[in-house]
Structures are given as structure tokens and as C-alpha cells.
Amino acid sequence: MHRRITVPAALGAASVMLAIPASAASPSTGAPGIGDPYYPAYGNGGYDVSHYDLRLKYQPATDRLEGTATILARTTQDLTRFNLDFLLDVGEVRVNGAKASFATSGEHELEITPKSPLRKGTPVTVVVRYSGVPSSEQAYGFTSWHRTPDGGVAANEPEAAWWWFPSNDHPLDKATYDVSVQVPDGTQAISNGTLQSTVSRLGWTRWNWRSDKPQATYLATLAVGRFDLTTGTTEGGIPVVNAYSKDLGARDGAARASVERTGEVADWLTGYFGPYPYNALGGYVPNTDTGYALETQTRPFYSPRQFANGSNVSVVVHELAHQWYGDLVSVRGWKDIWINEGFARYAQWLWSEHEGEGTAQELADYTYASHPADDPFWTVRPGDPGPENQFDIAVYDRGALALQALRNEIGDEAFFTLLKGWPQKYAHGNASVADFRRYAEEVTGRPLDALFDTWLYQPSKPAAPAARAAALATASDAPAQPKSWKKIAATNDVHEH
Template sequence: MTSSRRPAARRRIAVLRREAVLATVPVAVAALLGAGAPTAAGTTGAAGAGDPYFPLSGNGGYHVRHYDLTLRYDTSSRHLDGTAVLTARATQRLSRFDLDLKGLKVTGVTVDHATAGFTRSGQELLVTPRHALHEGQSFRITVTYNGTPKPVTDPDGSADGWIPTDDGAFVAGEPQGAMTWFPANTHPKDKSSYDFTITVPEGRTAVAGGILTGQHTAHGRTTFRWHQPEPMAAYLATATVGKFTLERYTTPDGIQVVNAVDPREARDAAPVLKKLPSVLAWESKLFGPYPFRAAGSIVDHAPDVGYALETQSRPVYDAAPDLSTLVHENAHQWFGDSVALTAWKDIWLNEGFATYTEWLYSEQHGGPSAQKTFDALYARPAGDDLWAFPPGDPGSGKNIFDTPVYDRGAMTLHELRGAVGDRAFLRILRAWASEHRGGHGTTAQFVKLAERLSGKNLDALFHTWLYAKGKPDRA
């Protein structure tokens, strides 16, 4: 994510800033979700995935393998009709389970085509199937719902989820907004493939991640179909709607690119989007093969949003991005999207990595070196916000998009680079992306990988830069 309120600002000065198939997922989903499951009789799925920053985010007791979302959005009335079909597997015996859904009216729920009981409690949709589900059982949940979706306000005061715009909606779900427009298991621990069928008034375009598999217009409405085959966390899904011009092409590497641009942003966006193939090629050279079949950009005109987000395979921008923001959001396709978090406190693995990619791009394309950027940041006094908390454990959801996560997170990587040398450093980044491709990673796993590939004990380095309070002393 980048933001005018957050460290990787869209227009900040460069010197200081800038299932893979499901069967191959390297971290067992059942084990990940088990952390949030109850320890008693085990027949009721937990209301959350166990994340201390967002206790009700996600659910326990099952893994969603696939979402099939059928949406119809009226841009005049801002009314949404939805049908969500979730293909899931129980990770424990379940007499009841939860889904995350906020603010929309549920009109029906079935489990394996049989009518299921349901109630609402805050952001939880509590589902009671007609027959208890056995551990390991595959099952299908169908939820029909409607209403006027509204964004949620995050702990830092920003809005995410389904955010209305003057011509549609800007849809960006980090960290908890997916539940504003479809019922989901919303924690990043649970990754799934997706299909989107989105119908909007003729003249509007609906853009999701993945491959555009078809569109047709009839009776004054246009339906767009998108397929996201690789596993994706719910917060990285989008269904952004607006008046967009579509550009489609295939890169020399076979990546299918779709750019959707609001005409009001087209002039400013064009020179930056033209660089997308070269940015992806450069990042692929550094980090290994691009992890998805599709790429692109959604450039909206949404002046009240204030940020861009790395929605999987097709980042969404609230305005024409600058080049550093394009580099940042596409670096997330490796770090944050393909390799996902298991806990929000590890957010530096996303934002620190994407920010350091900006530094590397600048260094290799005629801008300030990473060392110069590091030195400018380190020169900030001890009372600066940069040193307000350690990036390895921000302390609350309110802090996860603040300066230390981005900039001190990137500084941690620069210190690692200096300690192990450029060759070992790039081997570590490539191995991180390849060994956890399509799955999850933790800070402890990254530290272990860095020590294994460098042959060095790096405990002191990571403790100092990730976990020590205040401005670190340099050796």
C-alpha cells in the first residue's frame, strides 16, 4: 500500500522515499487456521483467525478453496446484489461456523444445497448447516445478499472496502474491507482462487484481478468475467467500478496485461503505465519469475481515498501513480501477495520489502543510491516518527501503515545487505519469493533463511532493526 498519509507517499521526494496452484502452497492451511480454532469440543468454528491486531478477522474451522462471486451494482442507487459460492474444506468437525460480512442484508444461506440456519452478530455471519460437517469434508456455501455497501474505518482513520466514487466504486480491502462486499474468511492466512462475474450499467467497467475471460452487453448492462487462478488473500480482491478505458496486451514473458484508466487520469498515467513491462521485467530479474498469469493497473479518479493498494495482479490507484508507486505496488506481487502474511504484526515483510524495492530501482536507474536514501533517513533525530516503534511488532493495527513499517523496515533490509553482501542478499530475496511462492511466510522464517544462505548469525542485526525501541545505534 502507498498513501499520501502513509510513508510511501505517492508524490514524495525521491531522495527520502520512494493455487502457483493450491496443491503447491508450501504452508499447510489447516495448520495455519488451527491457531484460531477452539480447544474444547471443536464443533463451533472460531469467530476469528487468532490475530491479536484484528481479533475477528478471518474464521476458524475451515479453509476456503475457491470463491465464485456474482455481483450486480447500480452506480446510481449504489445498490449491490450478490451471490457468493464458497467451496471449502472443514479443518475440524463443525456444527456451526462463521463468515465475515458487514452491513449487507443476507437473504439466504445454503450448505451443500440444503437450507442452513444463520444469524448475524456484528461482522460475523453465523451459519448452522443442517448436518454437522466432518473434519476433512469438502462442502459448498451459497450466500445471497444485497444492500448498499459502505467502507469500514480502520484503526488509523482511513477507509477501506467498498468506497463509493462519483462514477462507481474504488474497492480496496486492506486490512479488513473485504467483508464490506462479500462474505469471506478474511484473514491473510486463508488464500483461495476466485471467479468474479460483475454486472454494471452500460458505459461502466468492472475490473477485478486475474484474467478477463469475457464481457457482454445486453439490456443496458455490461457483465465482466474475471478469473484469478492463483491463491489470493481476501483483502487483495477488488471489483472496482467506473468509467474506464481498457488497454490490453501480452508481455514477451506471456503475462496478460489489462490496464483500466479513468479518462480524467489518462494523461498523467500514460507515461508511467508505459513502463510497467520494463518494471515487471526488472523485478523478475531480481526476485524470480513474476508469480501470476495476469498483471496491470486500475487507475481511478478517487481523490477522497488517499492511497493505492497492491490488489493481486492488478494494483488499484486512487489517481495517476508516479513511477516509485508503480514499482512499490508491483513489488508487492512477490512480497505480500504471492508470499502472504500469517500475522499482521509481520507487515514489514510486505511494506519494508516493497519500499526497499523502490530504493533499488532508484539506485539502478540513475537516482539516489540505497545508501544515500538510508543515510538521509538515519540522520533524522531520535524523536522523529521513524523511530516511534519497532517495525517487527508495531503494537497495534493502528500502526501497521506508519513510517517505521515502511522506512525502518527497508532500512533493516539495507543493513542485511551490508552484512551479507550483494550476492547473498539477492539470493535471499529470490529464495524467499520462490520457497514461499503462493503461500505464507513469517519473520522468523525469513531470519532463518537469511542465516542459512549467508552462513552468518544475524540475530543481533534483526533484533536491533526490527525489535529494539528507539533509534538504533550503528555498529
């Protein structure tokens, strides 16, 4: 659950003006957008990244970041020029060892012209040397870099990479990562994956992290500050590293009481979603004033505000569910956000059932009855909500309603077969809402067009007959509020930015 929920009108307009469809780019120029209609200028065309090696130096006192990014890629067309998404100041670019010319354009485009044209299907090594103060940079009127009293944090959706490394910033282009960060002694640098080593010399400590499974760019994270690290192991043998700012104050206990259950929750989720897909696990709580949480791969980001009213394991359930639904299987396009959020919300409903605080059916009944027919909640279509509603509460709650309707339609055995089979079918790849519908029809052997259309695409409240067919209570039934409702609702402010 996350981030920048209200997409400024200027963002949509600016994106459209800046974007050039792939078909409009010359045959030898990589398109400045990957082709996502929600964010036309995000990502780039002409190449596919396989690995990012990021070697960074960060000074918390000044928020100055210096970096060398080595990007391994393969061209998907002949290229005389290509783009990266980036905001900081670039000092030098090399392509296959030779200096390349570069320029900036639009809000976040770095245009690179290699010394020699690149042939389609060839491996490419791009080295970018850069520096800057991330907190001083904005694009489209916002920032995804969060300055803290003792450092900074990069975490946002659908974009965060621009503020700390150059990239092909769209979930369609996943890659593996090595992130090495030099910080002053006494300061910690937290990132994704496994901690390979820490090396101290002359007042600086270098933290070396590795993510060896494909990872979307928005799921890469960096947090620098003074943290207390805890370690453990899940029952399944996955190492857990959690990190808590040393300046959380009164929220420290509630944060730890929630995030320290990460291993337990991950083990529980394997019963529904299959084996945990990575070799590292954890979470971190920096001292930020943001309100959202984010499923940064293997190590979710949590705002201290999530624990302002006490512990809340439900938000941990949500972000860990994303490790399968959103991280392992990522959206094909940002319109497919239901694949992430509807399922993560439903995991919270299943946890409620597990804790004896209300069944998924009771939560579905209450959700349905809580929104009258004229509530704008029903005008948002979870299957294609539009960029302005991408993280609207309806994508989460109406999205979970759709899953309960599907469960009631096909029965528990088929439903839970779907939940476990889907992450395996598209593991480390991308998929769409349409792909999920087709997969559900394959598994069940029955047409599901009407059900998906009713619950995901119609901009109106499903009528009482449809709700009764899905075993959902009508508004007149006035079901009792499940005990877990307030805990789940307390995570709703993560939609605000």
C-alpha cells in the same frame, strides 16, 4: 502502500471484546476469529476455503449490489456452526444444497448453522445470496468501499471483502476466484486476474474475471465505473490490462505515464525477485478521493492523488514489488507486515539506483541521518509494530534500512540470492519475519539474530557504531539528499486514510 494507517482505539477494543479465542470455542463451533492478535475478530476458524465464485449485479446510479457467492471449502474440525465475515443483507444461505439458518453478530460476523453437522475433513459448498448498498455500511467506524461519481471501488488493507462478498477474511486463507459482474452497458467492471469474456444482453454487460492462483481476501478488488482500458504484453509474455477512469481530469496524463510502464517495471523486478508469479498484470486508477495505493493481486489500485504532482513510477514499483512480497508470499500474521512493506520500499530504492537518481546506500544514509535519536520514528519496531503502527512510515523506511544493513552484512551475492529465493520458498503461502531470519541464516550460514534485533525490534535509533558497521552514515555526516528522495517521499501519503 496503503490504507487505514491509524487504527482507531475503538477498533482494537471492539476486536478484543468480540473475539473468542479458538480454544474458547466449543469443539463443534468454528471460532469467530482466525487467531491474529492484531485483529482478533478477523477471519474465522473451522474451515479452509479453496475457491470463491462471485456472481454479482451492480447498479452504479444507486450503488446497489446484488450477489450470489459460492464458496468451496474443507472443514478443519467437526462443525455445527461457523462464521463468515460480511456486512451486507443476506437473503438465503445453503450449505451442501440444504438451507441453513443464519444470524449476524458483532461488527461483521455472519453466523451460519447448517442443517446437518459437518464432519472434520469433508468438502463443503456454501451459497450465500445477498444484496445491499455497500457505501451505507460501516464497521468499527470506517468503510472500505469507495463511492465514485460513476460507480464504486472495493480496495483497502487489512480488510475490504466484507463490503462486497462473504469470506474468511485473513491472508492465512488464500483461495482462487471467479468474479462475474453485470453492469449497465457503457460501464466497465474491473477485477483481478484475466478477463475471460464480456457478454452484453438487454442493456447489461457481464464481465467475467478469473484469478487462478491463491489470493488473499484483501487482495481481491472490484471497481465499477466508466474506464478506458489499455492492453499490452510484457517482454516475458504476460498480458497487461490497465484501466483509467474517464473522469481523471488533469491527472490523467500523469497517471497513464506512470501506470503504462507496468510491464517494463515488472520485467525489471524479475531480475531481483525471480519470475513474475501470475498470468495477468496491470493496474487501475478510479476517480476516488482516497490517497493510498494497494497491491491488489495482478492489478494494483492507484489513487489519482498519487499523480497530482506529475508522473511517479516509484509508486508503481512499490505496488508491483508486492506481487512477490505480500501477494505471492503473504504475512502469517499482520505483525509480519515488514515482509510486505520493507521489501516494497527497498524495491523503490533499487529503482532509484537503476534510474541513476541515488543508490540504495545513499538513500539509506540519508534516511538514517534524517531522523535524530529522539524522533518517534525509532520507537516503532518494524518487526512487530503493533496494530496502531502497522502502516507507520517507519515500517517502510526503517524496514528498508534493515535490508540495507543486511545487504552490507552478508554481501551483494548472498543478499540478492535471498531476494530471489524467498518468494520461491514460500510461493502461494504465508511466512513470518522469524521465517525470513531463519532463511537468511540458512542461505548465509551465519547467525543474524543481533542484526535483526537491532534494526527491526529495538525501539531506539541504532547507535553510531552499529550504523557504521552497517555502512550507514551517522547524522553528523549530513549526506546529500538523493535526487529520487522527493519522488519516493511523494508516495508517503499513501499511508494516510
